[in-house]
Amino acid sequence: MSKIRNIAIYGKGGIGKSTTSSNISAALSEEGYKVMQIGCDPKSDSTNTLRGGQFIPTVLDTLRSGKRVETDEFIHDGFNGIKCVEAGGPEPGVGCAGRGIITAIELLKQRNVFEDYSPDVVIYDVLGDVVCGGFAMPIREGIAEQVYTVSSSDFMAIYAANNLFKGILKYANNGGALFSGIIANSVNLPEQQDILNDFSKKTKTTITEFVPRSLTVTRSELRGRTVIEAEPDSEQAGIYRSLARKIITNGHKYVPSPLDVDGLKSWAQSWSDRLLGQGEAPGRINCSLEHGVQIAEEEAVRAR
Amino acid sequence: MVNNIVKTVVNNETPVVNLLESPRHSCTFGGAYTATNAVKGLVPILHTGPGCGWTNFFGLVAGSGGGFLGDLGAMQTPSSSLLEKHIVFGGEDKLRDLLNSTNELMNGELFVVIPGCIPTMIGDDIGMVVNEFRAKNNTPIIHVKTSGFNGNSYKGYELFLDAVIDQLLEEPVKVKKGLVNIIGIAPCQHIFWKGDLKELQRTLELIGLEVNPIFGDLKGIESLKKIPEAELNIVVNPWLGKEVADKLETKFGTPFIVQYGLPVGPRETEHFVQDVGKKLGIPREKIDQAIQKEIKEAYQFYNYISNGLYMGLANSYFGVAAESNIAIGLTRFLTNDCGMMPTVVIITDDPPLKNRESIKQRLTEDINSINKPDVIFEIDTYNIEKILQNYPNLIVLGSSMEKYFSADKLSALHLTVSFPAYDRMLLRRTYSGFFGGINLLEDLMGKMSRPF
Numbered sequence A: 001m002s003k004i005r006n007i008a009i010y011g012k013g014g015i016g017k018s019t020t021s022s023n024i025s026a027a028l029s030e031e032g033y034k035v036m037q038i039g040c041d042p043k044s045d046s047t048n049t050l051r052g053g054q055f056i057p058t059v060l061d062t063l064r065s066g067k068r069v070e071t072d073e074f075i076h077d078g079f080n081g082i083k084c085v086e087a088g089g090p091e092p093g094v095g096c097a098g099r100g101i102i103t104a105i106e107l108l109k110q111r112n113v114f115e116d117y118s119p120d121v122v123i124y125d126v127l128g129d130v131v132c133g134g135f136a137m138p139i140r141e142g143i144a145e146q147v148y149t150v151s152s153s154d155f156m157a158i159y160a161a162n163n164l165f166k167g168i169l170k171y172a173n174n175g176g177a178l179f180s181g182i183i184a185n186s187v188n189l190p191e192q193q194d195i196l197n198d199f200s201k202k203t204k205t206t207i208t209e210f211v212p213r214s215l216t217v218t219r220s221e222l223r224g225r226t227v228i229e230a231e232p233d234s235e236q237a238g239i240y241r242s243l244a245r246k247i248i249t250n251g252h253k254y255v256p257s258p259l260d261v262d263g264l265k266s267w268a269q270s271w272s273d274r275l276l277g278q279g280e281a282p283g284r285i286n287c288s289l290e291h292g293v294q295i296a297e298e299e300a301v302r303a304r
Numbered sequence B: 001m002v003n004n005i006v007k008t009v010v011n012n013e014t015p016v017v018n019l020l021e022s023p024r025h026s027c028t029f030g031g032a033y034t035a036t037n038a039v040k041g042l043v044p045i046l047h048t049g050p051g052c053g054w055t056n057f058f059g060l061v062a063g064s065g066g067g068f069l070g071d072l073g074a075m076q077t078p079s080s081s082l083l084e085k086h087i088v089f090g091g092e093d094k095l096r097d098l099l100n101s102t103n104e105l106m107n108g109e110l111f112v113v114i115p116g117c118i119p120t121m122i123g124d125d126i127g128m129v130v131n132e133f134r135a136k137n138n139t140p141i142i143h144v145k146t147s148g149f150n151g152n153s154y155k156g157y158e159l160f161l162d163a164v165i166d167q168l169l170e171e172p173v174k175v176k177k178g179l180v181n182i183i184g185i186a187p188c189q190h191i192f193w194k195g196d197l198k199e200l201q202r203t204l205e206l207i208g209l210e211v212n213p214i215f216g217d218l219k220g221i222e223s224l225k226k227i228p229e230a231e232l233n234i235v236v237n238p239w240l241g242k243e244v245a246d247k248l249e250t251k252f253g254t255p256f257i258v259q260y261g262l263p264v265g266p267r268e269t270e271h272f273v274q275d276v277g278k279k280l281g282i283p284r285e286k287i288d289q290a291i292q293k294e295i296k297e298a299y300q301f302y303n304y305i306s307n308g309l310y311m312g313l314a315n316s317y318f319g320v321a322a323e324s325n326i327a328i329g330l331t332r333f334l335t336n337d338c339g340m341m342p343t344v345v346i347i348t349d350d351p352p353l354k355n356r357e358s359i360k361q362r363l364t365e366d367i368n369s370i371n372k373p374d375v376i377f378e379i380d381t382y383n384i385e386k387i388l389q390n391y392p393n394l395i396v397l398g399s400s401m402e403k404y405f406s407a408d409k410l411s412a413l414h415l416t417v418s419f420p421a422y423d424r425m426l427l428r429r430t431y432s433g434f435f436g437g438i439n440l441l442e443d444l445m446g447k448m449s450r451p452f
């Protein structure tokens, strides 16, 4: 069995992790790779666009039912033979989603899923701010080796990315995963690119790709498809293919340098001053970056 | 042996113990569980992982010189025994099932749901499940707001009473003249709880009071329901139970007095009884008359032991490592009544900072000895041994954890008077009340080795 490439994709909720992951998976499968995508989000919709918009039974459903469930009941074929898995989790407001991720991944290992299906690439699509130990599971204990984060130029997304960097830093000395790049999503304006470029410089990280916000994505999603499947000749499909190729060839991994709370605050402040200094703030850019720090912290505390 | 205990002090106020060797308490869950078992007819229902109930039950019961406790302790206790799937998906359904099956299988006067760490960490809405059950069934039910990690077993005792007050007791109530509650003696953590409660009850009955010890009698839920009818709450502890008494005062207007330490021997017990009588407006002479016979008898017993005491143990240096109320009671008795000399008193029940000064005062003021003891608050067993080594003690009153150390390292006579008590069986044994001091001397002098 050749070595599996295990890649984790993190980012705050709604930022585009599943969209991006699914398009990467689809692009890689076109190139002949055997791909498995594992959604680590209690929403359980990571692989929907790989399966015509269909939900599938989750790994944790087997735990919930208490019945012995065969692995093929939670591993489903998606577009181009991609193996689709959803970790699953509790209903919002009950139980512990973080523990759910740990349990689901342990279950997959116990059932020898990776040996039996022997994928070339496994993509973990992981929710979160790394708010608790459970969400850090894929980056420790040698599960994923390379981590990417999906982020826009909005402060909340950057805050989540910075938290991820902290998580990686923490586990780096114990055989945890290392970072491989930021996937900038929904970034269309030069100012947005500048913000992300500056953040990556400050945190000694790299940006793998800029993915613009595009109606192609929305259209494809409404048809329950990835862009690769629904509009293979579109410009956006080309961007996802380029991203997928970069990811599969990029072996570079490193420890990022997250900003501390004050560092992040003053960095945000400097950007907010700069944007306001330009007079009319460019559209779709969150100018109240410095307020963002506080709000994001409050949200993170609440999430815990 | 751990020998580099790290302690840090935050803001010069809260000592944070990072590492603790052989603590002398369990968690809130354990405290509430044993408190529940100590009231007859109550059904403890544990909502926690498998093992919490077992370890806490035997940890606290065996550590307090007892063999068993309650009708539904240990193997009989219903527990949700939460597994991984309940952690992921929540344990509310499991608790719901457990309440229903308990209701089918067990007769009880009151169901007491006691949550451990797991469900509170994942945020189970226990109050909601309990309310649901209450709405559908006739069996009274309360839930204690424990979570294991939110404090020690002393706090668990208080949380149990909190739950009783908030969820079971109703207003308005008619106050019953002469009825008093005893608060501040936590079942099991206070190793003499069974005997002490009985003796304090008997003592106060001498002056015509009706005494509700709450724990350890046969009245069951009635002893809980009677709580608000009391004319007075008596807190027999310099700190534990004070907040409970406060709450009862706010909710039912019941006044309370605090007895700073167990009354041990005729002198302290007389003060104690007079204080209670004064608060209730019982004339002094009437009390004098009621307790005269007891005092006389107690001193008669001192006569039997006096020669032995003054020849064998006169002016002996002694050190104490015990809970606040036991430490105060025994130290004052051995010093003021027996002429011994206290070197150090180590308080092992971790009282809140705000109560420490008054505890210190009770141990150093109004003490008839040329030396006043050093008073040290310490809960770490290794540190307790280190401290005891600094004093030339002939006698060490501590837990059974000091037993071999006292013999080997200090060549001191050792008697177990505090938690844990693995070397004693304690049922009716008591050191409180008029005859409590006699019992103490009996146990102490019985320890002296003789050549024949």
Ligand SMILES: Nc1ncnc2c1ncn2[C@@H]1O[C@H](COP(=O)(O)OP(=O)(O)O)[C@@H](O)[C@H]1O
Pocket (backbone or CB within 6 Å): A011, A012, A013, A014, A015, A016, A017, A018, A019, A020, A185, A186, A211, A212, A213, A214, A215, A217, A218, A221
């Ligand atoms: N580049 C993009 N262009 C347009 N819409 C996008 C883009 N990326 C994500 N979206 C949309 O944003 C929404 C959230 O994306 P999703 O991938 O589900 O986020 P996540 O998995 O991070 O929660 C979806 O409706 C998706 O179609």
Ligand SMILES: [Mg+2]
Pocket (backbone or CB within 6 Å): A017, A018, A019, A041, A043, A045, A046, A125
């Ligand atoms: Mg998603």
